Amino acid sequence: DSGVTQTPKHLITATGQRVTLRCSPRSGDLSVYWYQQSLDQGLQFLIQYYNGEERAKGNILERFSAQQFPDLHSELNLSSLELGDSALYFCASSPHFDRNYGYTFGSGTRLTVV
Amino acid sequence: QKEVEQDPGPLSVPEGAIVSLNCTYSNSAFQYFMWYRQYSRKGPELLMYTYSSGNKEDGRFTAQVDKSSKYISLFIRDSQPSDSATYLCAMSATNAGKSTFGDGTTLTVKP
Numbered sequence: 001d002s003g004v005t006q007t008p009k010h011l012i013t014a015t016g017q018r019v020t021l022r023c024s025p026r027s028g029d030l031s032v033y034w035y036q037q038s039l040d041q042g043l044q045f046l047i048q049y050y051n052g053e054e055r056a057k058g059n060i061l062e063r064f065s066a067q068q069f070p071d072l073h074s075e076l077n078l079s080s081l082e083l084g085d086s087a088l089y090f091c092a093s094s095p096h097f098d099r100n101y102g103y104t105f106g107s108g109t110r111l112t113v114v
Numbered sequence: 115q116k117e118v119e120q121d122p123g124p125l126s127v128p129e130g131a132i133v134s135l136n137c138t139y140s141n142s143a144f145q146y147f148m149w150y151r152q153y154s155r156k157g158p159e160l161l162m163y164t165y166s167s168g169n170k171e172d173g174r175f176t177a178q179v180d181k182s183s184k185y186i187s188l189f190i191r192d193s194q195p196s197d198s199a200t201y202l203c204a205m206s207a208t209n210a211g212k213s214t215f216g217d218g219t220t221l222t223v224k225p
Contacts, residue, residue, distance in 0.1 A: 002157060031211055042217035043158070043202065056212045088155060100146040100206040100213060101165075105157035 003027060006091050006106035014114055018079040021109045023091030025072055029104070031055070031097050032074040034066055037088040037108075049074055050097035081113045117141050120203055120216030129225050133190040137203035137216045140184065144205040147179050148213065149188045152200045161201075162188065193223045 003026035013019055025032050034046040045058035049068035060066075063081075068074040078085060088110055092103035120137045127133055135149075145166055150158035162177040164170045164186075170177045176189040186205075190197055200220045204213040 002159075004157075033212065035215075037155075043204075043215040045212050045214070048212050050211070056210065058212065090157060094211060097211045098209045100148070100211050102148045102150075102160035102163045103158075103213070105150075105159070107157045108155070110155075 002104050002106065004091060004093050004104050004106035006089075006109050008109060009107065010110045010112075012112045012114060013081060015081055015083060017081050017113075018077065019081065019111065021076040021078070021089055021091075021111075023074045023076070023093075023106060025074070025091075025093030026104045029093035029095050030072065031094045032068055032072070033092045033094075033103060034074070034076050035090045035092065037090060038086075043090065046076070048097070055097050078111070083113050086111055086113045115140065116217075118203065118205060118214050118216045121219055122217065123219040124222065125219060126222045126224060127193055129193060129195060129223055131193050131223070133193050133197070133221060133223075135188040135190075135201050135203075135219050135221070137186050137205075138184055139186075139205055139214075141205070141207065141214075142184075143207035144214075145208045146206045146213075147177070147186050148204040149175075149177055150202040150204060150215075152202060152218065154199075158202055190221075193221075195223050195225050198222045 005024040048056040200218040203216040
């Protein structure tokens with residue numbers, strides 16, 4: 001157990017639907033990162049939050065949004081889902097927002113859009 | 115062109131071999147360099163972290179960073195079947211927490 005908890009582990013949903021992925025960071029970590037991993041692509045950075053505030057944004061689609069709550073857990077919302085959104089979604093956490101000594105990753109949410 | 119290019123592999127070696135995994139990058143601002151190991155689509159696990167140039171050793175693993183050539187390497191000595199996994203390099207700039215990852219190299223160590 002890495003200390004980063006992601007739920008659910010698996011999600012199967014239809015095109016056009018909306019889903020919410022949840023992440024609880026490792027105890028003491030204030031930064032949360034969301035990454036997407038498709039079969040034909042590596043880990044793609046989506047968004048970073050630090051202590052409730054958005055700090056950096058990657059190539060995140062407008063249909064996707066995220067937030068970090070006062071208890072530091074984070075949610076990634078994916079709407080108007082398309083077949084191409086099927087991927088592994090990872091959450092990672094770290095203590096800092098401006099230095100990178102490596103992340104602790106969760107076990108991921110496998111999203112299948114049918 | 116991608117900011118981080120990783121030797122694609124796959125790589126297959128006999129048990130006990132020395133393995134060399136490599137990445138090149140184009141962004142001069144990268145200062146933090148990491149290697150992760152990922153078992154069959156599980157969450158990546160941090161193996162090594164290096165700041166700026168130089169070498170770092172941890173057991174059977176050695177990470178090297180050559181900023182002048184924009185080239186990083188991970189060496190695995192006395193490779194074991196349990197080392198079979200996908201290895202990901204990752205980098206980030208100063209004053210930034212987000213990492214840019216390579217696409218990964220899949221390693222198989224045969225008994």
